[in-house]
Amino acid sequence: MDVIKDFPIYVAKKIKHETVDDLIRQFKGLQANCYDLMINRVVIPRDKKLKEIEKDGNADWRFHEREVKFIVRTENGSSISVEFGLCKTIKSLKDYLYDVKKVSIDQRQMTFNGQELNDEMILNDCEIINDSVVCMNKKNGMSIDIDINNVIEKFDENTIVSDVIKFRKPSNAENYDLVIDGKIVPRNMTLQEANISQQSKLKFQERNITFRVRLCNGSRIRVDMPPSKSILNLKEHLNTVEKFPVCQQRISFNGKDLTDDLTLHDCGIKDDSDVYLLGRLYGG
Template identity: 50%
Template sequence: MFDGEFLIGAKFDKNASVADFIKQYKGSQADCFDLIVNNKVIPKHFEMRTAIEMNFRERQVEFYVYLEDESTIAVKFGLSKTIKSVKDYLHDVKKVDVDQHRMTLNGKSLNDEATLNDCKVVNGSVLVLEPIQDGTDMTVYDLIKIWKNSDADYYDLVADGKVVGRHKTLLRANIYRKSKLELQERMISFKVNLINYPPIRINFLPSKTILELKEHLSTVEFIPVSDQVLVLDTLVLDDDLSLQDYEIKNESEILLIIRLHGG
């Protein structure tokens, strides 16, 4: 079935909707097409009753592309066209090296193989063609390490107000020149072991001190802070130092020893 092909004598259920009929012929691309009967577009919620001469016409969408030179170009394409098709068109009319550029919509990168319909491009949408920056194959975690070196495990990257997955590339994470980036301390989860008792699971910020950890344990285990001795790999922990100072990470295990009083 080709765009514009006449469907003379097409078989259909007269009680079916126009939308169902289009889907019968166009499958997953049905949203990209309208049904034309006697040169008129038939609303998709109508029922299929009679048809003498029918053909499909691809729905068009008119949108804008914002270019690197800060100019804007109006573009009109069928909804089944891919982002690559749009980039190829821009290459022809604007001589842009599209292989070194990506397209975004509302700050999100668009896959070259996705259709305009897949990307939810509608009339009036503004797509941005922007250069792919050096280092976009770098992961988010790599970027955090540049800022925090060996302490990178203790931080998440927040881009435009949202925490970004650490193993995504900067390109996949939609991080580009105008992104607002900041670091956010990452909660760590570890165990505190008490002899003859089940381990205690603790979720704590790494900047918290050992004293603050003891104070937390005193509220959940009712053990006075002065009676607590915390040990990591035979090392007694200093109240004034932080979990981060001792490189305590996820799944670390700390031993809690209770001081005994009396003779």
């Protein structure tokens, strides 16, 4: 933490900005997103007005580096949980893994979302956030061009398949598999292990989710659908199997009525979810 002597007095007399965020940006510049302001070990909201903070000359003001919790996955498939500062470099992360976690870092390259991370980069620049998965594989793998849905992408052969999917499908990677010659490629393999080579042709295949629709009479229907399908698509399916007119259906999940334009993914419907089919309410 960076402690600033007489910081409250400095703020009271010299700082012209309005909010805590303005203050952090003045002192930390391009790395401002990596820090919080703490007073007496309490994090102050970034949108708080400076004039609302009591100017106590004895208060302990300091900048506190934010930390992220993420996973480092090694080439042998093991996962290491790490909590690290956003301003720390990839080199310091490697040193930490070697010194504290006893992981070999000799000739190892770190990748995130299919892209190589240079030693001098900081975690914040790499866009590593909570629950991210950073991979550490053997360095200097051969670069290969692979065709995914008729788009050529260049990847290191040691890139894990799940990272390839995340690179192309960052917001909903969990909903897709990579398929080659009609077979799903295991997500925990590297491209090399999966025998994916130069100019291999792959396709994305959307995964189905399996969930239950509970009817008013207590019975249940098992439904398998891609998460990109809409609530209207679900109603049409229920009309086909249950002869329940779409215009009379009301779909509810987690206590909320779902509109026709939302997708199953938008609604948070996943494997083993319980969705309710109700009769439509009419105003009187």
